[in-house]
Amino acid sequence: MDLFQNLALGFGVALTPANLFFALVGALIGTLIGVLPGIGPIATIAMLLPLTFHLEPTSGLIMLAGIFYGAQYGGSTTAILVNLPGETSSVVTCIDGHQMARQGRAGAALAVAALGSFFAGCVSTLLIAMFAPPLAIVGQSFGAPEYFSLMVLGLIAAVVLAHGSVLKAIAMIVLGLLVGLVGTDGNTGATRFTFGIVELTDGIDVATLAIGIFGIGEIITNLSQPPETRSLVSQKITRLWPTREDFRRAWPAVLRGTSLGSILGVLPGGGATLSSFAAYALEKRSSRHPGEFGRGAVEGVAGPESANNAGAQTSFIPMLTLGIPGNAVMALMIGALTIHGIRPGPQIMTERPEMFWGMIASMWIGNLMLLIINLPLIGMWVQLLKVPYRFLYLAVLLFCAIGVYTVSNSAVAVLLAALFGVAGYVFTRVDCEPAPMILGFVLGPLMEDNLRRAMRISSGDPMIFLQRPISLGLLLAVLALCVLVALPAIRSKREEAFQE
Amino acid sequence: MTPAHDRQIPAARFRQIVMRNDVLAGLLFCAIAVLGLLISRDYPVGTALRMGTGYVPHLLCWMLLALGAAVLLQGLRTTETERPQASDASAWRPLIFVSTSLVLFGLCIERLGLVVSILLLTGVGALAARGLGFLETMAAACVLVALSWAIFILGLGLAIPVWPEW
Numbered sequence: 249m250d251l252f253q254n255l256a257l258g259f260g261v262a263l264t265p266a267n268l269f270f271a272l273v274g275a276l277i278g279t280l281i282g283v284l285p286g287i288g289p290i291a292t293i294a295m296l297l298p299l300t301f302h303l304e305p306t307s308g309l310i311m312l313a314g315i316f317y318g319a320q321y322g323g324s325t326t327a328i329l330v331n332l333p334g335e336t337s338s339v340v341t342c343i344d345g346h347q348m349a350r351q352g353r354a355g356a357a358l359a360v361a362a363l364g365s366f367f368a369g370c371v372s373t374l375l376i377a378m379f380a381p382p383l384a385i386v387g388q389s390f391g392a393p394e395y396f397s398l399m400v401l402g403l404i405a406a407v408v409l410a411h412g413s414v415l416k417a418i419a420m421i422v423l424g425l426l427v428g429l430v431g432t433d434g435n436t437g438a439t440r441f442t443f444g445i446v447e448l449t450d451g452i453d454v455a456t457l458a459i460g461i462f463g464i465g466e467i468i469t470n471l472s473q474p475p476e477t478r479s480l481v482s483q484k485i486t487r488l489w490p491t492r493e494d495f496r497r498a499w500p501a502v503l504r505g506t507s508l509g510s511i512l513g514v515l516p517g518g519g520a521t522l523s524s525f526a527a528y529a530l531e532k533r534s535s536r537h538p539g540e541f542g543r544g545a546v547e548g549v550a551g552p553e554s555a556n557n558a559g560a561q562t563s564f565i566p567m568l569t570l571g572i573p574g575n576a577v578m579a580l581m582i583g584a585l586t587i588h589g590i591r592p593g594p595q596i597m598t599e600r601p602e603m604f605w606g607m608i609a610s611m612w613i614g615n616l617m618l619l620i621i622n623l624p625l626i627g628m629w630v631q632l633l634k635v636p637y638r639f640l641y642l643a644v645l646l647f648c649a650i651g652v653y654t655v656s657n658s659a660v661a662v663l664l665a666a667l668f669g670v671a672g673y674v675f676t677r678v679d680c681e682p683a684p685m686i687l688g689f690v691l692g693p694l695m696e697d698n699l700r701r702a703m704r705i706s707s708g709d710p711m712i713f714l715q716r717p718i719s720l721g722l723l724l725a726v727l728a729l730c731v732l733v734a735l736p737a738i739r740s741k742r743e744e745a746f747q748e
Numbered sequence: 749m750t751p752a753h754d755r756q757i758p759a760a761r762f763r764q765i766v767m768r769n770d771v772l773a774g775l776l777f778c779a780i781a782v783l784g785l786l787i788s789r790d791y792p793v794g795t796a797l798r799m800g801t802g803y804v805p806h807l808l809c810w811m812l813l814a815l816g817a818a819v820l821l822q823g824l825r826t827t828e829t830e831r832p833q834a835s836d837a838s839a840w841r842p843l844i845f846v847s848t849s850l851v852l853f854g855l856c857i858e859r860l861g862l863v864v865s866i867l868l869l870t871g872v873g874a875l876a877a878r879g880l881g882f883l884e885t886m887a888a889a890c891v892l893v894a895l896s897w898a899i900f901i902l903g904l905g906l907a908i909p910v911w912p913e914w
Contacts, residue, residue, distance in 0.1 A: 302904055372785050415822065416770075419777045419815040426784060441787060464846060471842035471877050520804040561764030638877045639888060644844065645873050646866060646892050649853045654906055666847040673843060678773040696804045708797030 254376055258605030262613055267310050270303065271610045274311035274470055275617045283629045284640055289319040289337075290576050290683065291466050294458035295585055295644065298651035305588035306603045310610040312584055313564075316577060319522060319558050320364060321618050324553055325629055328357045337520035337556040338718040340528040344541060344548030353435020355626075357549050362496050362622050365556035368506040369615030370560035375510055376568075378610050380597065384569040387594030392701035393712050398723040399610055399695050401729075402572040405516035407684050408729045417684045420675070427452060428692025435700060437458035447660040454583030455655045460665035461682045462576075464647040465672020467641050472673070490546070498550035501531055505551035509558030514565050516574040523559030524552035561611060568604060569594055571694070575682040579690040585653075685743070765824065781813035804834025844877035861909040862901070866893050 261267060281292045296315055300308035322336065327338040328345035341361065349359040352638045390398065407417035411499070431451030444447040490498065508530060532541045533553040541548050563574045564581075569590035573579040582592045590600065597604045645651035652665045675682050706712035713719050765771060793801025818892065849872035856865040870889040873882045882906075901907045 275897045299904070302906075395898060407869065413770075413822075414817075415757055415815060415819050416773055419773075419812060419819060421778070422815060423780065423811045426780075426812065429808070433801045435799070436801045438791070440791065440801055440805060441784070443787075445821075464850065467876075468839070468846050470841035471846070472754055474838075543759050593833075639879050639884075641877065642870050642873055642888050643892060643895075645849065646896060647868060649850055649865075650896060650900060650908075653854070653857055654900070654908070659854040662857070663851055666850035666854070669850065673839070674776070677839070678776065679769040680773050682878055684762055689841060698797055700806070703796050710796065738767065 250267035251377055254381075254601070254605050255609060256378075257601060258607075258609030261306065261602050261606030262310065267279035267606065268613070269309055269312070270307045270311040270313045271614050272617055272621075274314020275318040275552040275621060278315035278320075279322040279325075279618070279621060279629065280318075281315075282319035282322020283632050284322075284635065287640075287644060288462065288466060289323065290580070291317065291460070291576070291644075292319045293577060293580050295456060295647050295651055297455045297464050297580060298560065298655045299457070300584065300656060302585060303587075305590060306606050307656060308584065308588060309477070309581070309603065310614075311508045311605050313582060313607060313611060315613045316581075317557070317560060317614055319616060320557065321362070321622060322629070322659050324361050324365075324556075325358065325622070325626070326633060328361065328549070329354060329630060329656065330633055334465060337524045337560070338553075339521075340524050340552045341516050341549055343528070343576075344543075344545050347542065347544035348546070348549065351544050353544065356494050356546070357550040358626060359490050359623060360494060360546055360550050361553040362619050364498065364502040364558040365613050365621045367502055368509060368554040368558035369561060370612060371506050372510050372513070372558045373608060373615075375562060375611040376565055376611075377605075379514075380565055380569050380604075380608075383565065384594040387570045390594075390696045390718070391704060391716075393719045394722070396695060396698040396702055397713055397719040397726075398570065398572060399698070401689050401722045401726050402516040402566070402574070402607060402685075402692065403687060404729055405685055405725050406574060408733050411533070412679070412681050414733050416680045419687065420680055420682065420684040421688035424688025424690075425692040426688075427457065428689045429696070434693070445660060447656075447658045450688075451657050451693075453652075453661060454586070454686075454690060455663045456581055456652050456665050457668055458576075458583070458670025458686060459648045459652050461672035461675075461685065463624065463644065464669025465670065465676060465682065467648075468669060468673040469676050470637060471641065478632070489586075494546045498546050500549040501550040504530060504534070504555045506558045509555030510562045513557075513562030514574075515557030516566065516572065520556040521559040521575075524556035527555030557615075564608075564611075567592065568596060568607075573687055576686045579686045582690050639719055643695045768823045768826065770819055770823025770826065772823075774816050774818075774823055777812055777816025777819060779816075781809045781816055784809040784812070841878075842876040845872055849873035849876070857908065859913060861911045861913070863893055863910060864912060866896060879905065 263269070277296065278292065281296075283291065293315055297312070300311050303311065323338040324341050324345070326332050327341040328349050331342050331346040345361070347358045348354065382681065404418070407421065408416055425443075428451075430448055432439050432449050439449050499601045505523075506526040508527050509520075512523045512526060513520070514523075528548060528551060531545075531547045532538055535545070535547060537539065537545075559578075559640050563578055566572045566574050567578040567581055571582065571594070573582050586599075590596065590603075648665065649662055652661050653659070655661065672682050673683075675676050702712055703710075713723060788802050788809065791805060793802045793806055794800030794801035796803075849869045852872060853865045853869045856868055861880040867889050870885060870892055874885040874888070897910065900908065901910060
């Protein structure tokens with residue numbers, strides 16, 4: 249069967265010593281930075297993106313993917329031990345995970361999270377291997393109008409399913425699209441929004457924007473808040489292995505979380521965060537003893553943790569097969585591919601099968617590594633939690649600065665990153681999530697290109713988007729989403745869902 | 749709305765409204781859109797069939813302007829009581845020193861090399877947080893110089909000048 253052949257090819261690539269090494273380094277660095285407080289996964293990836301540029305594309309991507317799920321996993325460690333979610337997708341893990349830790353069951357909570365994540369990782373790796381090829385075939389049949397409509401759907405769905413004001417998020421997308429236009433117009437050769445600065449004629453690098461908005465912006469935001477009081481669970485973690493009772497209660501939750509997360513991850517705007525929130529709600533509702541939730545229910549850790557890992561992995565499917573990023577992390581991955589000279593889209597699978605399958609195989613290996621790295625080394629990660637932020641931010645600041653400089657080899661990029669950092673802080677301050685901006689930025693040039701091509705096909709008639717059946721269907725889905733969000737009843741439900 | 753609100757001095761009431769997040773965000777989006785339109789006013793727009801350089805920028809700027817206006821309206825119409833905002837005074841310090849340290853780094857890296865640039869970045873950057881003493885900053889700077897030299901020069905072999913070029 250093709251599936252096994254493909255996976256064999258993938259494991260052949262992923263199991264070479266060099267790639268194993270990069271997967272391990274990625275997972276280690278990702279966990280390290282994920283554990284450190286105040287640095288989210290987007291900032292982590294943005295900051296480390298430049299490091300991978302000097303590698304061969306496949307190794308670079310394997311390392312980036314390792315960083316991604318390492319950071320994901322590190323985030324849950326801090327959630328359980330310090331009640332500080334390292335990132336939004338582990339917010340719900342805090343609720344019961346930290347309570348378990350306070351009752352002296354920190355080891356069990358960590359182990360359940362790790363084992364649940366590993367199981368979810370295995371399942372979702374298989375799912376990617378099964379569903380990516382057929383989806384890519386669908387993608388290959390798309391013309392310019394279909395692609396344009398698909399991107400519109402991707403962008404709108406991403407903000408509807410994310411939290412926060414939809415209107416502001418769409419405005420942030422448009423802003424990102426605008427920033428993406430900076431540089432030379434590929435069709436006419438004229439420069440746009442370059443202010444006469446030579447360095448800007450090649451456009452703004454995705455790493456510069458991401459490091460500025462997320463890395464630097466996060467530093468400023470963190471420093472402007474009063475230092476948080478951390479309630480680190482100080483007692484020693486003695487017992488790592490969960491009890492038989494924990495196992496009995498956790499495994500159905502792991503199964504439920506994995507299936508829910510795998511489905512939600514594929515949706516644009518889905519991915520880890522939505523999955524974990526939905527899984528927590530599902531566990532709480534379906535539990536026979538809902539009263540235990542919030543007081544250290546093991547299901548409240550197992551469900552969301554499996555779900556966020558499953559969702560994080562299956563969100564690679566639309567990115568790899570259609571070239572559409574569902575969330576900011578995937579947008580950065582697309583940026584990384586582009587810098588390596590690879591155009592994301594359905595052709596990746598046929599043109600670079602070794603890279604595609606190698607990356608998928610490395611996801612499974614990376615998950616296994618995380619399990620091995622995390623459980624025995626948990627004591628070391630706990631020590632790291634005690635590093636005060638005022639020491640940390642200087643190192644982060646420096647890494648951001650060097651990173652930006654090395655990616656573009658220009659001092660102008662560093663100045664731009666400073667500017668984006670200030671912008672990132674200002675937008676966060678007025679309650680505008682900066683993440684949609686990255687989505688717009690990455691898709692901007694592609695959208696303009698497809699729009700132009702569609703117009704050329706139809707001799708300038710915009711009705712082409714409504715005449716092609718697939719494009720029409722996609723745009724109707726956009727319309728349906730917009731109507732859904734605008735309906736007052738659903739609006740309040742949506743706010744409620746994210747409040748929980 | 750409580751009668752207390754009506755009796756407030758108009759200026760204070762105005763300030764309160766303007767400081768709402770949605771109002772600020774709306775104004776910000778509108779300002780960026782107008783700026784974009786101004787900059788791109790000379791870009792040829794062309795037709796839908798033969799799109800000029802300015803076609804998409806203009807389209808996006810008008811969209812942003814509309815969205816900004818909608819966010820602004822939403823903010824003005826809101827009737828819920830404003831949440832007490834954390835004072836903005838504490839943000840100036842990191843805002844200024846973090847960005848300045850980056851700008852300095854960018855300006856110095858090519859001429860003065862990695863070591864001097866790192867010292868400048870940590871020195872100025874350290875002013876952004878309270879509670880970092882002089883000795884602590886010095887120690888941090890030394891560790892960072894050693895670390896980045898090991899990772900970027902030794903490990904990755906990047907061609908960044910380490911010392912000032914005479």
